[in-house]
Amino acid sequence: MSGAFAKLGALMLAAMLLVGMQRYTPGYAEITGPIPLKGDLGETLAGRGFTVRGDKVLLAETLRFMAYGREVERNTGGIFALVIARLEAQPASVTIGSAIWRSAQGARFVVSPRFQGAPRLLGTDRLEPGLPQRGVFIFEVSREAVAGATLLVAASRWPRLDTQAEIALPATLEAPAPVLDLSELAYE
Numbered sequence: 001m002s003g004a005f006a007k008l009g010a011l012m013l014a015a016m017l018l019v020g021m022q023r024y025t026p027g028y029a030e031i032t033g034p035i036p037l038k039g040d041l042g043e044t045l046a047g048r049g050f051t052v053r054g055d056k057v058l059l060a061e062t063l064r065f066m067a068y069g070r071e072v073e074r075n076t077g078g079i080f081a082l083v084i085a086r087l088e089a090q091p092a093s094v095t096i097g098s099a100i101w102r103s104a105q106g107a108r109f110v111v112s113p114r115f116q117g118a119p120r121l122l123g124t125d126r127l128e129p130g131l132p133q134r135g136v137f138i139f140e141v142s143r144e145a146v147a148g149a150t151l152l153v154a155a156s157r158w159p160r161l162d163t164q165a166e167i168a169l170p171a172t173l174e175a176p177a178p179v180l181d182l183s184e185l186a187y188e
Helices: 002-024
Strands: 035-040 044-046 050-067 070-089 098-102 108-110 133-141 150-154 163-168 177-181
Touching: 035 044, 050 150, 050 163, 070 150, 070 177, 098 133, 108 133
Parallel strands: 035 163, 050 177
Antiparallel strands: 044 050, 050 070, 070 133, 098 108, 098 150, 150 163
8 A cells, every 4th residue: 555655656746846847947939039148328249240339319209311312201109219329240241130129018119110211220231340330220119118128139030049139228318309310410
């Protein structure tokens, strides 16, 4: 009879161990997800194929720029969030495939596609080693998504087992400018 209790006890212990492993082992997406590279605004972060440094964050209600010989003005239902940054490829050529504004609540906003032809957009051109690019990422975000946000930059759109720069943006920013002209931005 004690042999039956021993087998039952071993079976229950094995079942508890399996339940514990299932509950506390990270999932596939977490195991193969991006490798976070965390830093603050003004700090250069070196990923596997690129370096990035976020220098300044600006907010605007309307953006104006020259594209293809004419003046273009864009409005949004929320607010434009601009991150002036510096990118450089290392050690080989690379294209930045992903730039995301992640709010403190976890909402994600990709770079706005409505600024084709605007000057100095980042993430559109191929980066070359030794030739840093300074420019701007432009996001359309809700007003609630501004405070405590993080800029995520990666070489691929869905980084798996690759570095993703996570730049913590300031918790408080200046009030949005009513109109901001992209040609008047100081990128240096």
